[in-house]
Amino acid sequence: MKKVLAGLVDVRREELPRILPLTLAYGLVMASLYVLKPARNALFLDQLGVAQLPYVLMLVALIGGGVAAVFTRLIRLIRLDRLILGTFLFLMINLLGFRLLLPYGWGWSFYLFYVWVNLYGLMATSLLWLLAGVIFNPREARRLFGLIGSAGIAGAIVGGAFTSWVVTQVGTENLLIVCVALLGGGLLLLLRVRSGGEVSPREEKKSSGALADIGRSDLLQLLGSMAALTAVVAAVIDVQFNDIVDRAFADKDAKTAFFGQFFAYLSGFAFLFQIWCTPRILRSLGVVSALLFLPLSMALGSVAVLFAPGLAAGILLKIGDGGFRHSLHKSAVEILFLPIPAAVKQRTKVLLDTTVDNLATGIGALLVLVLTAVLGVSYQHLGFVSLALVGLWVGLVIRGRGAYVDAFRQALDRRAIDLGELTVEVDEAAALDSLIASLDSGNERQVVYALDMLISLRSRRLARAVRPLLQHRAAEVRQKSIRVLCNQAEELPVDEIEGLLQDEVLEVRVEALYCMCRQDEGGIEMRLREALQSGDPKLRSAAVGCIAAHGTEAGELVDDAFVEELLADRSAEGEDNRVQVARILGNLDRPEWRLYLRQLLEDSSPRVVEQAIGSLGAIRDPEQIGWLLDRLGDRQLRRAARQALAAYGPAVLPALRRCLLDKRVDPVVRTGVTRVLSDIRSQEVVDLLLEDLDAASPWLEHLMIKALSRLRQGGGSLFFEPRRVEEILARQVEAYYQLFEGLQLYQSVDGEAPLQLLQKVLREKQAQVQERIFRLLGLLYPPQDMHRAYLGLVSGQARL
Missing domain, CATH: 1.20.58 (Methane Monooxygenase Hydroxylase; Chain G, domain 1)
Structure with a gap:
């Protein structure tokens, strides 16, 4: 299973123990949710009727916001692993309780169950995404979150289909027992994700000041208005859809079966649309056009219900809300948030996702109640209200296009988009236009910034725009231009890239050679072997650097004779070669070669020694921990030594602790130890520092508290008792x-x-x-x- 998973998506071997159980657990949780949703809808309609639906939607809006606030508070106060365990057990007990309660037929119990299912979805899924945010950094998230989301969609499809298949045999109420089993399986998988209780949430995203942020930004005003209109129209459509289903199916189990089948097909449609259509729409039409799909599909469904009422029209009506809202529309909204500064995004996104959504859903339900219960409007004619709101919505989107383009250009000028936190692609049409325009900037840093954002994208226009940059005066621009072009489907400018094999800068030569290796039909090994055996010192050093920089694909080219020859090289290129050899030794980590690495630690070149120290951190040689600790007192090498020791992770903590508390050790070294500790993001470090503060002298106590503070400011999976x-x-x-x-x-x-x-x-x-x-x-x-x-x-x- 692990090999299959690694082949289908870009999953690193070391990520499998985290991603596999989390992905399967999320699939099980979503399957349980989509078993519960059909049961919830069918039980409520069967016992209370569609006339009561607006009341329960308002109740969901009122209670949901309060529960979300309390749940957020619990996330801050309780370690995440314990919160997951407690929440899942609590939900499983609740399911058993509802299985005993619902057969009595008390009206309030169906209200309670309807609201509870909504809260179930909020708590269970948010905990899993929070856990994913803790155990994966943003770059990993960009690669892996799609896999987790796909597992959730697969779970929704299976859950809905399973419900439709078995409900007539087991009955609607007994589906809750199935959910207990699914949730229990998910919990067992989650217990494998992390051990030792190291998991704790990142800092909560506060919404204080969010209203002021929205007031200052045209783009945020557009996002807020869209979020409100989406929730209001969705509430109206939800009531209409449930009314149509209630009239189409008289039997409770038949309603459950239909809802299960419908949700399964709807999830499948959303998944396929997201995979096949969403990227093409965003690339070709742009984000503003993509934002129009949801309101226009809702309008089409409303027209169908108005003039051709029936189950088919109801399905068309709901497809817009269920099919596009969580696929194309969600992707487009994420892109709209790209130019928003990270701190502002954190505050406003929480407000829009919780408060605005809940409030607007409540308003939508109240609007339905007034129109139907007070004014006597039929559920069918609620479509006119939806059409009016959609008209306003479309107008806002069209007017908001300029706000997005201006904000994105300003963000590029300020380099305000944090590439380390980027979790979505930027190949949307308007964003790509702005990025290509940035390539003509006279500001070297802005060009590099734009190239960093473009490295993973493919576009005919992109290849034409980047090609002139191969002759740019800045080496970093030339290097990253090669990387962008090498990723394109277009034919490479081979002559120009081969010319860069003679570039004066080693990094450019390495990138050029690696690009040519990837295009060579003979494979990487043959091309590198030819380069290593050539008499051209620049090409030879590029080959050594290529082996060092790009993993162990050509590791068989490196043997004792190769290493010893480069170590003895004292030519003009010799220093570069020894730096790359030190890097290779760290990548390959062959125990018999550690002697060579120790030899490089005594090299006369500081660059070589620094790289050798970095390789010590990569291979985590326990015999060299003491040597690295001594280097913390060396002004020239202390930074490299700190980074290498931090790379050892929790395994180096006993040695660090002894050094920290030993009063005979040079204070400069002990100061360096506190810096190393602050760079090891582990719960053991937090516990060690908190425990040993009592034994520390005042000056050391100050440094240890600073280390704790740096760990806290870095966010992530740490708990401070x-x-x-x-x-x-x-x-x-x-x-x-x-x-x-x-x-x-x-x-x-x-x-x-x-x-x-x-x-x-x-x-x-x-x-x-x-x-x-x-x-x-x-x-x-x-x-x-x-x-x-x-x-x-x-x-x-x-x-x-």
Whole structure:
């Protein structure tokens, strides 16, 4: 199974233990949800009728927002692995309880069950996506989240189809027992994703200030208006669709079977459309045209219900909402968010996804209630309301095109799009236009930035625009232009790229040779062998660099004789070759070659030594930990040594701890250890620092708290035990108070220079303790807020 999975998608071997159980678990959770949804709809309609649906939708809107807020708070307070375990067990017990409760036929129980299923979907799926966000970095997420989402769609298809198939045999209520089994299976898989309880959520995304952000941005106003109109129209359509199904099927199990089959086909349609059509629509028509698919499809369905009412019209009506909303429309909205600064996006996206969506759904349900229960409008004629809202929606989208294009261009000019956090492709038509235009910029950094965003894209226009950059004066531009062109389906400018094999910059030569190797019918190995055996030193060094930079595909070309020859090379290209050999030794990690690596650690070239140190981190040679610790005291090599030690991960913690607490060790080295600890993003590091703070001297205590603060500010999967932090915080507050009393005492006495010096020392110590207090508060509360509060306090300005 793992081999099949790795062949279908771009999954690295080391990612399989994380991605495989998480993907399967998400599929099971979505299958359970799409078993529950048909059961929920059918039970509610059978027992209470469609006239009660607007009331329950309003209830969902009211309760959903409150539960989301409470759930978000729990995510901050409870470690994610424990929260997942507790939530899944709680949901499984709830399912068993509803199985016992629903047969009594009490009206309130069906209201409760309807609302609960919505909350079930919110809690179970959000926890899994939160876990995915914790265990995968943004670059991994870009490759892997599509796989997880596809598993969810597959689960929805299977869940719906299974419901349609078995409901007539087992009955609607007994489907809840099936969901218990599915959820239990998902939980068992999730327990394999992480061990040791290291998982904790990233910092919550606050919505404070989001309204002000929306007020300042035309693009955010467009997004907010679309989110509201989408939810209102979806609520109207939902009522109409359920009314049509209620009249078409009299039997409860028949309703359940239809809903199950419909949801299965709808999920399949959404999946196929997302795979085959969404990329083509975004590339050819652009994001604004893509945004029109959802409202226009809703309008088409509303027209069908108005003038040709029946089950077929109802299906067409719901296809727009269920088919496009979570495929093409969602992708288009994600692209619209690209030019929004990350901090603003975090605040506003939470507001739009929760508060606005819930509020608008409630408004839509209230509108249906007023029109049908008060004014006597039939469910069929609610289509006129949908058409009016869609007209407003389409007008907003067309008017908003300029806002998106302007925002994207401004973001490119400011280089405000964080490439490390980018999880969507930017091959949408207008975005591609802006990126291609940026390639003509006289600003070298902006050209490099645009090329970084274009590396994974393919387009005929892109190949024509990038080709002139092969002659750019900046080496980095030439290098990345080769990479972009090599990824295109168009015929390569072979002569120009081969000419770059003689470039003065090694990195450009390496990229050019690798590109030619990928195009060579004889394969990478043959081309590299020819380059290594050539008498051209530039080509030879490019081949060595290519082997070092691009993995072990040609690892069989590297043997003892090859390594020893390059180590002995003292020509003009020799230093570059030794740097690349050090890199190769780190990539291949053959134990018998570690002697060569130790030889490179004594090289006369600092570049060679730094690369050899980096390779030590790559192979995690335990015998060299002590040597690396000593290099923390070397001004020239300490940075490379810190990075190498951090690459060892938790395995190096015992040695770091001994060094940290040994008072005989040079303070400079101990200071470097705290920096290394802050670079190892592991729960063991947090626990170690919190535990050992009591044994630390004041100067070391300050550095350890700074290390904790850096770990916290980096976000990710770390949990800071509140009680332990509060204990340390109380001690710091007490120390601050004692210093304050001492300072007040000495300030009340006129003294000579020694006394003034003492006062200065006390003030400096007080400032350090004050800094530690706010850093510790940042472990308990949002660190950005605590940092701003600290800056306001030390500024001395009352208004801050």
